[in-house]
Amino acid sequence: YALTSNSENFGIAVLEALASGTPAVVTTGVALADLVKEQNLGWVVDLEIEAIATAIQECLDHPETTKLMGDRATEYVAEHYSWNKIARSLETIYTDIIEQNANIKLK
Numbered sequence: 466y467a468l469t470s471n472s473e474n475f476g477i478a479v480l481e482a483l484a485s486g487t488p489a490v491v492t493t494g495v496a497l498a499d500l501v502k503e504q505n506l507g508w509v510v511d512l513e514i515e516a517i518a519t520a521i522q523e524c525l526d527h528p529e530t531t532k533l534m535g536d537r538a539t540e541y542v543a544e545h546y547s548w549n550k551i552a553r554s555l556e557t558i559y560t561d562i563i564e565q566n567a568n569i570k571l572k
Contacts, residue, residue, distance in 0.1 A: 466507075467515055470494050478545060483507075483538035490520045490533055506538040 466482035467490040473479075476497045479489045489507035490492045491498050508520035524531050544550070 484534035484542040486539045504541050512542035
């Protein structure tokens with residue numbers, strides 16, 4: 466999957482591709498670029514035709530590496546972005562807000 470953009474606030478399509486086992490080629494303006502790079506889930510390149518083409522060609526030329534990245538991507542997304550994980554995180558955030566408001570009212 467490739468998402469080339471000057472600016473993306475999140476890039477949900479990137480996350481969906483990663484969840485399905487498809488490594489991503491993203492440009493530095495995509496918010497998930499750091500995640501892709503840090504977790505080695507694809508390629509992060511500058512928004513330049515040659516850099517994008519090179520990354521896509523590398524992906525096609527190295528199917529074993531691409532498969533390993535895809536497997537790692539599926540595992541990472543399942544662990545960090547599942548609905549259960551998101552729901553637990555939101556529950557924690559809301560609980561913290563409620564507790565903070567309760568403490569403010571008590572003062």
